Amino acid sequence: MMGAIADDIIKRIESFPAMSSAAAKVLSLLEDPDFNPAQVENALRQDPSLTANILRLSNSAYFGLSSKVGSIKQALVLLGWRRLSQLVLASCVTAMMNREVPGYDIPPGDLWRHSIAVSVAAEGLVDELKLKAGDEIFTAALLHDLGKLVLGAFVKEELVKIEEAAATGLAFEEAEMLVLGTDHAEIGARILERWSLPQSIVRAVRWHSDPDKSTETDVMVDTVHVANVLCSMMGIGIAREGLRHKPSPSATKRLGVSVPALERVASRALQWANDLAQLS
Amino acid sequence: MRYLVEVGDLKLGREGDELVTYALGSCLGLVVHDPVAKVGGLLHAMLPISSINPEKAKSNPFMFVDTGVPELFLRLYEMGGQKGRMLVKAAGCANPMGKDQMFKIGERNYVILKKLLWKNGVLLKAEDIGGSLSRTLHFSVTSGEIIISSNGQKRAL
Numbered sequence: 109m110m111g112a113i114a115d116d117i118i119k120r121i122e123s124f125p126a127m128s129s130a131a132a133k134v135l136s137l138l139e140d141p142d143f144n145p146a147q148v149e150n151a152l153r154q155d156p157s158l159t160a161n162i163l164r165l166s167n168s169a170y171f172g173l174s175s176k177v178g179s180i181k182q183a184l185v186l187l188g189w190r191r192l193s194q195l196v197l198a199s200c201v202t203a204m205m206n207r208e209v210p211g212y213d214i215p216p217g218d219l220w221r222h223s224i225a226v227s228v229a230a231e232g233l234v235d236e237l238k239l240k241a242g243d244e245i246f247t248a249a250l251l252h253d254l255g256k257l258v259l260g261a262f263v264k265e266e267l268v269k270i271e272e273a274a275a276t277g278l279a280f281e282e283a284e285m286l287v288l289g290t291d292h293a294e295i296g297a298r299i300l301e302r303w304s305l306p307q308s309i310v311r312a313v314r315w316h317s318d319p320d321k322s323t324e325t326d327v328m329v330d331t332v333h334v335a336n337v338l339c340s341m342m343g344i345g346i347a348r349e350g351l352r353h354k355p356s357p358s359a360t361k362r363l364g365v366s367v368p369a370l371e372r373v374a375s376r377a378l379q380w381a382n383d384l385a386q387l388s
Numbered sequence: 389m390r391y392l393v394e395v396g397d398l399k400l401g402r403e404g405d406e407l408v409t410y411a412l413g414s415c416l417g418l419v420v421h422d423p424v425a426k427v428g429g430l431l432h433a434m435l436p437i438s439s440i441n442p443e444k445a446k447s448n449p450f451m452f453v454d455t456g457v458p459e460l461f462l463r464l465y466e467m468g469g470q471k472g473r474m475l476v477k478a479a480g481c482a483n484p485m486g487k488d489q490m491f492k493i494g495e496r497n498y499v500i501l502k503k504l505l506w507k508n509g510v511l512l513k514a515e516d517i518g519g520s521l522s523r524t525l526h527f528s529v530t531s532g533e534i535i536i537s538s539n540g541q542k543r544a545l
Contacts, residue, residue, distance in 0.1 A: 365490060374434065376441070
């Protein structure tokens with residue numbers, strides 16, 4: 109299928125914005141186990157809006173800090189470098205994900221809300237089911253729909269055909285694949301490869317609609333898949349797609365999901381997601 | 389006034405008010421209207437049964453069908469609504485595709501609603517339930533008119 113992706117979609121992936129240089133610098137600094145907090149702070153000084161956004165997110169009730177974070181150094185001490193890396197990346201994509209997404213008919217702000225909700229629900233599932241998933245699950249979940257920012261324009265163009273295909277009983281992403289030769293999951297994965305994000309994140313994004321196609325079974329892939337379906341069911345940022353997803357029974361089985369567990373995660377995730385998403 | 393009903397939320401209105409809720413997925417959108425007293429309410433409940441998170445149900449009874457629905461009726465009684473005159477209409481309760489029962493929260497929301505109404509001798513006047521599409525619901529308390537919008541199509545409920 110990959111060879112079938114139209115040239116203009118590939119071009120749009122190639123011209124998709126790179127990660128901000130300050131963010132890229134900070135992320136590489138944070139990867140070094142002996143990093144110097146002052147260097148992190150210096151790198152972020154080049155990008156005051158990014159810093160402001162990181163601090164806003166750090167102070168969300170979701171992270172449960174008892175005192176208010178006023179500086180990057182403090183955020184680093186109180187949240188740890190893993191959480192801080194996640195927030196640097198989240199802050200980087202806030203603005204682009206806050207926009208309206210054509211084709212999918214997603215109003216301004218809703219892709220961001222949906223993405224944050226999937227992050228919170230994915231971490232909620234890890235917690236509820238005592239799963240062993242990497243810390244990068246927050247980021248993988250947050251970025252799972254990034255490809256919609258590119259594919260939306262093409263979906264809009266071919267909406268009639270996609271809707272016709274979906275009407276035959278296909279999931280929305282299957283209809284995308286049939287009509288456009290690719291889907292938003294694949295496009296998102298390709299963007300993240302260009303951003304040099306870890307393979308585990310790229311994999312979770314690539315297979316979030318169809319985890320059984322992933323060559324390796326992976327808790328992160330399965331969890332992002334389930335979290336995404338769950339948040340769509342809660343109506344967070346669904347618009348055109350609606351609930352036209354096909355949840356994988358094997359993924360829920362692998363994770364050991366039960367009905368009460370799923371509903372409990374949903375009941376907790378809603379408030380955290382609203383809280384975290386509203387800040388930006 | 390136009391009131392926005394969020395997920396896990398209830399809003400009540402009187403003559404002149406309009407109640408709106410966006411993006412009903414698996415959630416239940418329940419409208420109860422007394423056309424004589426001209427009072428009405430719109431509940432957007434997310435999950436069927438409150439026992440999975442009693443603490444949450446205490447802080448937000450509107451999140452669950454089994455706590456939200458009684459609350460909606462009680463509040464309308466307080467506003468002068470009478471049970472015998474009330475018109476009850478339901479929308480939403482969509483489900484993802486496929487047969488995995490795990491994800492049929494929409495179906496479970498509907499079943500709990502029907503049980504509650506049956507126990508209390510209340511009938512559903514109309515419903516727009518199920519499928520896999522998202523719905524937006526506009527309810528005018530003055531006229532009782534309910535419009536469902538779903539994937540660019542509008543219909544009265």
